Amino acid sequence: MNSHWLVYLFFAAGLVGIGLYALLTMRNLIKLFIGIEVIGKGVSLILLSTGFAKGHILLAQSLVVTYIVIEVCLVATALALIINVTRHTKSLDVRKLTQLKG
């Protein structure tokens, strides 16, 4: 069971790595947000696979369901923010936001 858990952990770490790479290198606001989503997928995979390996799948499942609900709120708010920022700066480029620097 332990080795199975490590296989799931291996793939989840891959997802988190891809998301971090996107967050560090991309310029498009929507691409940055896709990176956050990919990290979130990795985290929910870690949660559920740990519950699966420990035999606490029901508790892990309820945590993942909670996480998904919160993720939807996060997506709705963040995409609304992206639309407003785009209307303000006339571009999806995150570098245009440097005028917010104090």
Added chain:
Amino acid sequence: MATLDIVLLSGLVLASAFAVLAKDLIKAAVALAVSSLLLGIVFFRMNAPFAGVFEISVVAGLITVLFILTIALTRTEGEVRESKTVLRVFPVFFVLFIAIDALVMKGLTAKIATLPAAAESGTFGDVLWKQRTFDLIGQLAVILSGVFAVLALFRKRDKDE
């Protein structure tokens, strides 16, 4: 663990990588939906049908619709040019990361003690509504705050302003 699980998980990682790297934003959103579909199937195979249903219906369905709506609303503002080195560096980064990842996981195999497994009783409903009663209120608060945040962001200006 069957070979099918490995195939599904590899497909999940590849679809996510495509979602991050694709030039066309619509293709990226669809690749993200495919990756959450694969994640939902992995959840089903882990005996977690409720999480799988939520993942497929909400994340693959609703969030993709929201993404495509946003892309359509912001499309007129012109393309953002990503730097070319991002695409070139990614394979190197990815291979290095996977190699380090595999080495770390291999090193952990012997060191981590076997997780103590305990049988769980009851149904999903029991766990969700009886064990986790109080934090569901927090969940409701989060949903409401999301609604109010979207309302506040798209507020219209009053006529007398």
